[in-house]
Amino acid sequence: MLKRTITVLLIFLALFLLVFALQQTLKIPEHIEGAQVFEQLDFKFQNEPDSAYHPVSLPHNWDKSEPDKGGIGIYRAKLFLVNIPKGAIGFYLPKVSMNAEILLNGTSIGSGGSMEDPVARYWNQPLYLILPTGLWKEGDNIVEIKVYGFPNGRSGLGRIFVGQSSKLTPKVENYRLKLMLLDIGSFSINFILGFMLLLWASRTKEIALFYFAIGALISCVAIADSFWIEVPIHRFTWRWLTHLSIAYSVIFYYLFMLRMLQRRLGWFEKIAIAYLAIGSFVLCFASQGQLLPWARWLHLGSLIVIIQLIYLCSISFIKNLNVMHLWLGACMSLVFIFGIMDWIPAILKTTKDTPYLYYIGPVAFSFAVAIGLLSRYVNALELEFKHTRILKESLEEQQKSLDQQHQQIMQLENERVVNEERNRIVRELHDGIGGQLMGALSLSEKKDPVIEKQVRYALDELRVIMDSLDPDSDFLTMLGMFRQRIEADLNRNQISLNWKVDTTPSALKDSPEKSLEAMRIIQEAVTNTIKYANASQITVVVTQSNLSVSDNGQGFQKNNHSGRGMKNMQWRSEKIQAQFKLNTSEKGTVIQLYW
Helix, strand or coil, X not given: CHHHHHHHHHHHHHHHHHHHHHHHHCCCXXXXXXXXXXXXXXXXXXXXXXXXXXXXXXXXXXXXXXXXCCEEEEEEEEEEECCCCCCCEEEEXXXXXXXXXXXXXXEEEEECCCCCCCCCCCCCCCEEEEECHHHCCCEEEEEEEXXXXXXXXXXXXXXEEEEEHHHHHHHHHHHHHHHHHHHHHHHHHHHHHHXXXXXXXXXXCCHHHHHHHHHHHHHHHHHHHCXXXXXXXXXXXXXXXXXXXXXXXXXXXXXXXXXXXXXXXXXXXXXXXXXXXXXXXXXXXXXXXXXXXXXXXXXXXXXXXXXXXXXXXXXXXXXXXXXXXXXXXXXXXXXXXXXXXXXXXXXXXXXXXXXXXXXXXXXXXXXXXXXXXXXXXXXXXXXXXXXXXXXXXXXXXXXXXXXXXXXXXXXXXXXXXXXXXXXXXXXXXXXXXXXXXXHHHHHHCCCCHHHHHHHHHHHHHHHHHHHHHCCCCCHHHHHHHHHHHHHHHHHHCCCEEEEEECCCCHHHCCCHHHHHHHHHHXXXXXXXXXXXXXXXXXXXXXXXXXXXXXECCCCCCCCXXXXXXXXXXXXXXXXXXXXXEEEEECCEEEXXXXX
C-alpha cells in the first residue's frame, strides 16, 4: 500500500512539472532581442485631467492599483528621437485587457478592434500593431496607449516591446501560432469528443457517458472565452455565460466521476452540486465590478470538488489497485493544477506573465477519458471476439453433434428398414420354403431315410439363415441353436462335444453378416469332422479374439483334400477380416480364426 501511495504522489508531481513546463514555454520574456522594453509609463483615466497623470510600473493591474475603476485608461510615453526610424516600428503588447488603441503624436495608428462594449477581448491574447514611419518626427514624440478595461476585471497593461517590425514580427507570429494551436486545438478536441460521446451515449443509453458528453460540450464556452476576440454580445452577459459554463461543466464531470467511482450522492456531493448550480445563477445579480470577484469564490467550490475526486480516485487505486481510477485521478489532477495556477493570481490580484491556461485541464481530462473509454471499448471488442469465437466453436461442435445424430438417425432408419426386410424374408422363408421342407420331411420319414436326412439338413440350413437374419439374435444365440441342431448327429456318430463358449468375439459384435460367416466356418468344420475324421470328440472354443474347432480324429493330407469346404472357410475368413489357420495330423485337426 505504501508503494501505491508513493506512486500516486509521484504521478501528481510529474503532472505538476508537466504543467509548469508548458507554462514556461508560453511565458512572456523579460527581454526580446532587438526590442526596447517599456516598464514605466504615465497613467490616468480618460475622464481625468492631464494633471492626473502619474507614473506606474508595468505590468500594471487595475484590480490592485485602481480598484473598482473601469473605462478607458491612458498610458503615455515620451520618446525623444534624434533621427526618424527608417523602417516600420512594431508595438508588441503581450498582456492587455481588454483592448488597446495606440496613438502616435495624437494620431490613431490602430487598435485590436472595438473600443466600445461589446469590446474586442485581448485579455488572453497578445496585441501587435505596426507604426508607420511617416508619423514619427525628430525630437519629442508622444505615444499614447488607450486601454479599455472593466472594474475588478483583471484589466491593465503588461510590459511593452518596441522594435523594428522586421525583427519583432517573426517572434510575435511564432508566439501567436503556439497560442492559436493550443486554443483552437483544445476547443476542437473538446467539441468533437463531446459531440461523438453524446451520440454514443444516446445509442448505448449509458448515463455516465451522457454526463461526460454534456460536460465536455458545456465547457466549450469557457474554452472559446480564451481566444474569441470579437464576441457579438454584451461583455457582462458573455462573462456570466463563461462562469456558468465552468460551473456546470464541473457539475456534469462530477456526476460522471461519481458514476465511474460507483459512489452515491451523499450530503457533501449534494451540497457541492447545489453550491455550483445556484451560485452560478446568483452571478447574474452581480454588478460589473462584482462579477469576477464573486466568480472566483464560486470556482473555489469547483476546486474543492476536484480535490475530492482526486482523493477518491487515489484511495480506490491504493486500496483496490484500480488502474482505471488512477487514470481518472491523474486526469482530474491536470484539471486542478491548471485551475489553481490561474485561480491564485486572480485572488492575489497579480498579473500573470503567462496566458491563462485553465481551459487545457478539461480538454486534457476529456482526451484522457476518451482514451480510457476507447481502451474499454477495445477490451469489450476483444471480449466480444473471444465470445464470438467460443460461440462459433460451440456452434461447430453442436453442428458436428447434430450431424452425428443425423447420421445415427439415418443409420437407425436404415437398420429399421433392413430389419423390416429381414423379418419379411424370415417370414417368407418360414412360411414358404420352411413349410414346403416340413411337408417333404413328413412324406419322407417313413419312405426314404436318405431323403429324410437331406431334408433335415436343408431345414437346419434354413434355420441358420433365419437365425442370422434375426436382428435380436447374436452370435452366441446362433451357436446355441446350432449346438441343439447337431446334437442328434453327434449322438448318432457317438461323438462327444466339448463346448467352451462364453463370449462373443469383439469383431463379430453388432454384425449379423460376420456372425453368419463365422457360423458357417464352425458349421463346415463340425460337418467335416462328423463325415470324415472318424473322431470321438469335438471341441469348440470361442474367446474375445479367436475361435477354434478341433477334434481327435485321423486328420487328413492338405494337398489331397478334395472339395470346396476348405477354400470356402478361407474365403469366409478373409471376408470377416480374420486370419485362418489349419493344423492337421494323425492326432486330429484344429481350425482357428484370429483377429
